[in-house]
Amino acid sequence: MQPTSSMNEEFLKKWQMGLQIFRPSIDNTSVHERKKAIKLSADVAMASLRKGTTCWSxxxxxKTATEDNFLVRQMLSGIKAETLINKKLPKKTVCHRKIVRRSKKILRRKSKSAxxxxxxxxxxxxxxxxxxLRNVVPGGELMSNDVLLLQETLxxxxxxxxxxxxxxxIVDAAEAEIER
Incomplete structure (x- = not known):
């Protein structure tokens, strides 16, 4: 599966919009803060391409709404930003450690063939x-279904x-501009 040129164009538009929203606050900041702003706007642009239809988006x-709610609302305009921001993801199920250890010990005791x-x-x-995979894909730790996890990963x-x-x-265009 290769991304289409329309996806590239749409991502670029949304990313530029995010960078323009951040522009006034970026000018007098450190390199670390600039990198964070670029990453944040790229994440929101990437997630807004999917319009909240996937778990990772x-x-x-x-995640970004907790960091910068204004940016998310601006970039998600027209996608029902309020419902996406306020929509809660399912809670991660937690197993008690003692139960897990006990069940693993029982499994180890049984002798097995090759x-x-x-x-x-x-x-x-x-x-x-x-x-x-669950640790790498945003929202992956909340997915219990392995097939869904693989689809979301793809x-x-x-x-x-x-x-x-x-x-x-963008880098190629900048390098071409420098060579002139």
């Missing part, structure tokens, strides 16, 4: 990798590719 909107051990090892590997990757393509084209 809602998670990014919720094929069962290989299957268990593969299952642990998949579980570890899935947990890694969609998030396409959005990140869009962001990278736009940033590359």
């Amino acid at each position: 809602r998670a990014l909107i919720e 094929s069962e051990e290989a299957a268990a090892k593969a299952k642990r590997l998949v579980k570890r990798r899935t947990q890694g 969609d998030y990757i396409v959005s990140l590719q869009t962001q990278v393509n736009v940033m590359r084209s």
Whole structure:
């Protein structure tokens, strides 16, 4: 799945709008604050492309709304910003540590054949990798369904590719301007 040129154009428009909103506050700030503003506006632009239809976009909107509510409202104009900002994500389920430890001990006690051990090892590997995905994708820790997690991950990757393509084209244009 490659991002389309219309996605690139839409992202660029929304990102520019976010940077223009931040412009007055960026001029007299440190490099760290500028980087934070650029990242924040890029995140909101990327999430607004999906209009809150994916878990990762809602998670990014919720995260950025707590940091800069004005920016989010401005960039999400026309997408029912209030409903997206105020929409709560499902709570993460928490297991008690003692219960988890006890169940793992019980599973270890049972003797297993070689094929069962290989299957268990593969299952642990998949579980570890899935947990890694949950940590990387915004809102991933709230998804209990692995299929949904993979779909969201693919969609998030396409959005990140869009962001990278736009940033590359900006850098290429700036380098071409410098060479003149």
